[in-house]
Amino acid sequence: MSYRDIVVHLTLDPRNAARIQLAIGMARRFGARVSGLYTVPPPNVPYYMGEYIPTELIQKQMDEAQTASVSAHTEFMATCASAGIEHRWLSSELAPVEALRLTVRASDIAIVGQPDPNPADPASVPYGTDVLPHELALQAGRPVLAVPHSGSVTEIGRRILVAWNGKREATRALHDAMPLLRSAESVHLVTVGPERKGRTLLAEITEHMQRHGLRLETAIVDPAGQKVGMALMAEAQARQADMVVMGAFGHSRLREMVFGGVTETILSSMSLPVLLSN
């Protein structure tokens, strides 16, 4: 299986360019088409305005949104065209998760932004993007690649760290990442201990991946009192990984408490692109 259809989320935020670049890099590698899906933010009226909302304010915001959408469109079309990548523009007024999930289900992978972990002004966070990577991963049925909020991302997938705990979500992530894993120089399957069932599967997974033509390096890491998510990020750095693959855990209460925390820790502290699957 290869990625032939890539959806990239674009909205009113300064990181569109980084996501487009990443999408183009992947499209080039896999011979894919890139669909830019722009979500139009609704007017954002501060709560202290009470019931009276001047129409000029709404009009001004809508005009701004319109201008931003036009410039995002121009940027996306021009960048893809000059890269020689097949592309198309889609636009939606739905919230990002709702807009993306339908398109992504008939695609191979979605590229979205990591929400700003420390926004200076919460109102400046683009509408609906605060929950985007995690929620979309739960609802899309396809892998979601979250791009860090800051820093530059040029080439990914040379050295990949796969977070492995033997669970359903990790199984999904591993298999969904296969096209990237196959073109990687090295793949590191890392379990953060204390491991029980996860460990017994390490040998089987290694063998299974070997049949897919992949050689894995496996490691069991002692979190040494750290949060599991932090230990994983540290391990990724120590192994000079340029991306992380992991299961997105969610919704069921108990699992959320146990594993959802890891997903959230990673999403708020990630410095590398993270592929999430559920």
Place this chain on the structure above:
Amino acid sequence: MATAAYRDIAIHLGVDAGSELPAQLGYAAALAAGCEAHLCGLFNRPCLPMIRHYIPPEVIERHKAECERAAVKARQLFDAAAQAEGIATEWYDMPGSALETVLVQARASDLLLLSGVVPGDKTARDYDRETLADEVVLALGRPILLLPGAPKPGLPKTILIGWNGSREAARAVHDAMPLLQRATQVTILCVDPEGQRGLPGAELARHLSRQDVAAELLVHAGRDRDAGSILLQTAQDRKADLLVMGAYGHGRIRETVLGGATAYMLGKMELPVLFSH
């Protein structure tokens, strides 16, 4: 050109295997051969339920002997089927609950085959098999292929996809990609109540063509709750030899997804179904 591949196919075998087991193993071996995959047999020996912390020794002995007989027989059939197709195999013989053993081993595979219910066969054990399929499909993270009765061996040529735009359907389609790419005819069936959703499935058809799957789109006007019977009717009309669909998180897969009345029909058609969640 097929770019997606199954390299590891697993099949679960229990002590309750029915008369259709040789045919099902033949199907599994032929599928593995067609995909150039390894076939992994997962046999499990169930534990006896404790009755007031005491089980008479002769009961344990009988149970052990029964497990042993079943294991030997299953292994023989498995080896014979594999030899006939000349495929590489692995055999796991594990104690414990079927769910646990299957989950642990099959996560290291690309597809898990499970036997389904044969129509008219109303033993208590069938209930366990069906329940196992339901639980496994939700918890595994890999697709399952449910084999009702004795399907005819060979790679599926005519595949029908039940598409409703859900997360689960998206999973099923992508998990089935190696089979879709090797099929000669793929049909996407959408059941659309009032034509509200534009042309459902058109996006999927275009997407599949990028994955080198030429799919035909069929939109059927009908209510959601009739989707199961419409799907099976279409499968029968088109002589489909595989159904691909999402498995949802509520209730027994064949009864809630396909509707009670259609469960019988599915069994009678001996139509394998690839479910994913």
